[in-house]
Amino acid sequence: xxxxxxxxxxxxxxxxxxxxxxxxxxxxxxxxxxxxxxxxxxxxxxxxxxxxxxxxxxxxxxxxxxxxxxxxxxxxxxxxxxxxxxxxxxxxxxxxxxxxxxxxxxxxxxxxxxxxxxxxxxxxxxxxxxxxxxxxxxxxxxxxxxxxxxxxxxxxxxxxxxxxxxxxxxxxxxxxxxxxxxxxxxxxxxxxxx
Numbered sequence: 001x002x003x004x005x006x007x008x009x010x011x012x013x014x015x016x017x018x019x020x021x022x023x024x025x026x027x028x029x030x031x032x033x034x035x036x037x038x039x040x041x042x043x044x045x046x047x048x049x050x051x052x053x054x055x056x057x058x059x060x061x062x063x064x065x066x067x068x069x070x071x072x073x074x075x076x077x078x079x080x081x082x083x084x085x086x087x088x089x090x091x092x093x094x095x096x097x098x099x100x101x102x103x104x105x106x107x108x109x110x111x112x113x114x115x116x117x118x119x120x121x122x123x124x125x126x127x128x129x130x131x132x133x134x135x136x137x138x139x140x141x142x143x144x145x146x147x148x149x150x151x152x153x154x155x156x157x158x159x160x161x162x163x164x165x166x167x168x169x170x171x172x173x174x175x176x177x178x179x180x181x182x183x184x185x186x187x188x189x190x191x192x193x194x
Contacts, residue, residue: 048073056111056140064091065114065140069105079109088114092143092169099123100136114138120147122167129155129174131165143170151176158184 052072056065066089073082083105090098103118115137122131122145133151138144144166151165153176160183162176 044075045073046076058140062091065089067105067114081107081111083107086116088116088138090138090140090169092172094170094172096124096126096169096172098145098169099125100138102136112140114140127155129153131167133165136165142168144168158182 049072050070052067052069054067054069054072055063056067058064067083067086068088069083069086071084074080075082086100086102086105088100088105090100092098100116100120100122102116102120105114105116107114115135117135120131120133120136122133122136123129131147131151131153133147134149136145136147146167147165150161150163152159152161153165153174154160160176160180162180163178165174165176167174
């Protein structure tokens with residue numbers, strides 16, 4: 001004797017039951033782990049962003065400051081934005097590019113100035129010079145970068161050290177002050193004899 005063959009409704013019910021069970025199992029998977037919420041002496045942040053590329057524009061609408069960082073944290077109590085290992089691209093009025101990098105950084109209230117700390121490097125690729133210091137301030141409105149910590153300015157093969165550094169990016173002007181020392185090798189080209 002043959003058993004009765006299940007009908008269409010029975011197969012549909014079994015299929016829906018299996019699909020519902022599979023979805024219930026998928027829903028019970030644990031959430032992927034998130035990074036810890038950053039804490040700071042300024043308090044708990046109101047937001048933080050990861051893998052950020054931030055562009056600031058000047059009054060004419062041209063990009064003049066670009067920041068790339070793996071983590072950006074804003075605390076509302078002091079209105080400060082803190083950056084982890086920021087890379088900055090700064091553009092002066094003439095369109096020249098300046099590159100800056102550091103271990104950490106911060107944008108004060110209103111986004112200005114940018115303060116970079118910890119093994120700071122500022123380079124001017126067109127001029128081939130590089131500044132190394134521990135703390136660098138950059139006022140985007142004035143185009144003024146300065147360091148009140150010892151700084152080394154180099155343009156191979158020459159270099160100079162000083163206790164303070166100032167640069168006016170829009171004017172293409174830089175100054176080292178206080179206890180300045182340096183190495184300037186003589187020019188090896190000699191005038192041909194007459």
